[in-house]
Amino acid sequence: MAKEEKRIAWIDVMKALLIILMVMGHTGSPFLIYIYLFHMSAFFVISGYTFRGEKYSVGAYIRKKFLTILLPAYAVNLVYTVFYWLMQQAGVYALVQTTEPISLKDRVLGLLLRYQTTDLGGATWFLLVLFEVEVLFRLYAWLAEKLGTQKVLWVLAAASGAVSYALKLHNTTTLPYMLDLALMGCLYFGIGVFLARTNVRQLLFRGCYVLIPVCVILTYYFGHIYFRGRLPMNWPSRNFKNVFLQLTAAFGPAYLTGLISMGLAKTRLCDALSWLGRRTYCVVVFHFAALRLVYAAGVALGGFPREQLAQLTPMGELTAHGGWIFFVASALLLSSLMSWLSCHYRVTDFIWNGKISRKI
Template sequence: MRRFLRYTDLILKETGYIFMAKQRDGVLDAMRGIGIVLMVVGHSGFPGSGFIYLFHMALFFMLSGYFFRLGEGVAGLRHFCVRRLLTLWLPFVAANTVFTLCNNLFLRLNILTSDPRILDLPGNQLTDPVTLKDIVGRTLHWCVFDGGTQLGGALWFVQALFQISLLYALVEFLLRRLAPGRDTLLPQGLVAGALLMVGWTCSRTGWNVWGLGIAASGYSLYYLGALVHRIGQPARKPAGRVLIAAGAFVVLLVLLPLGSVGLAANQYPHWLFLLIASAAGWVLVYECAHLAVLLPRLGQALSALGRATMPIVILHFLSFKLVTWLGLQITGGEPYLLAAFPTLFTGGAWWLAYTAAGLALPLLVYQPYRAVKQSILCRMRKS
């Protein structure tokens, strides 16, 4: 029993459910919030998605590196791996499994379709009914990050972050063993640089088996986040933050016609382009987050979104279906068009409707779930 309680405490601590822990940083939560808004906007059919794609997913890799912490010895590595299993691997497997379990229901509701006419819309695919054997087999594939579901398409990032964070922690562990007491930042930078060259080579050749090309490229972004944390950020007045944010925005505008970044497929024109775009994006969002928290309601809204990142990643594609369904009711389109992925309607203000649904519905689902979970965990702590 004591061992069980000890491991229960470990799980609670490692997943952040000890609510008496250190106070959250409102600016960093706002950065997450801005990042997740940009992700949903980028998937909504927004005409400026190319600009957002220059940096928005790199931002999340850098934020994760910014928060990297590894305890001492084997115990520290083990605790880190447990945390990543619970916060990354488990949501990936659970979300894709639930989407697979709901596959046949989604077919009946036209959320997915086997109608071949859907192929006339670019980027769409046919979906067949699944059997119990299919569900079991696919779940086993999800457990080793082999593929994923259409509605869980944004979970590629979770897979990449899992691979990157475990590799970074293992390298950190080995460096500490090889050179006890020495700073690991420089050798980690050398590893990051070498992996970036591997990732860029994979980008040029199109090789991305098991997402390892993405992981190689993303390792350098994770390292950049750890480097930013080490360097620190000076205090600035709001006017200075506006100027710096404007400068980063201009840099991104200059980069926009020179190439695009698609980290989901490990596509970018040059390794230096990726680093500059990612750094400029970090500066832009960092300064905007500082400005946002000066307005309490805006800061609180972004922080709430930042804390609900995983539910939004999992549910925003499904949430888009509500907007498509309402649009079909208005326009009288055929039911199979509800399966259009990720969106059906473009132009005008449709992207605003998709964005609102992609943020609000997951947040509505998450809040009662979070309240129930906190209540259960608090009772577990008291018993």
């Protein structure tokens, strides 16, 4: 098996910035529209940028991603499923949920057969889709190897995005296990692979003095004018515009975030941000649970209304006047703490960090 690749500092920093933006998007940030222009697409791009699938056989690569992405995603959702079942058994389910109780059997079957998660695991849709994207792209790479040309990768990535948008455009029933989202993810993943394997990235950043003002204008136009009052892109709900519009709207903020990441990678903040960037898995799977812990503490201290316990995201009155900053900081700190504590034990490291300490 190939050795672990040397980490790229600015990529880890960019992951940290994107995960912060994701949490901001779930806590009432006033920058919501700007965040939803690009943050999930950018995650797929940087995942593609670090793609090294050809170093493994197809079977070995799929097994690796299954053990480090998909299986722990199921495991953490099983933990949340058991938690809600215990709340039902204790008679306090209504305190933490507004929906009708579901039997443990139905919850487990829904998770295993249809990847139906609890609200605490709501963000883990990304992990299933990322796993599928990784598998599809390794198969694309295998075909490219057989045909002897990398161009196959770019053609298949573009075709995947087109098929995904066509399914949405014609109101076709969504594919099982979010495969339609995986096809769209392949488009952005392919862009990341393309940037890593061609000289386009160097050309983009050499021309930064021209592109910076262009990207600022694009970001302002799409975030403040074109998409004013509505989400520009929402993956779980399949809220996509046409592919060209998506790419244009995402380019500006993604490019600026990449530049900022490269700059921060040369500062004293690099180590702290890189540390967070290496723990994005735990933030994805735990930040909603972290917010619930904050709600519980707030209710216990009399600072939050009791109804907040049953809400996934903070109520509007709690996020006003900069209150969202408290929730973002709390979720990130608690998720980071969970990641650090979990890494000391094999089972918890697997569930909360998606890491395998020893051979399984």
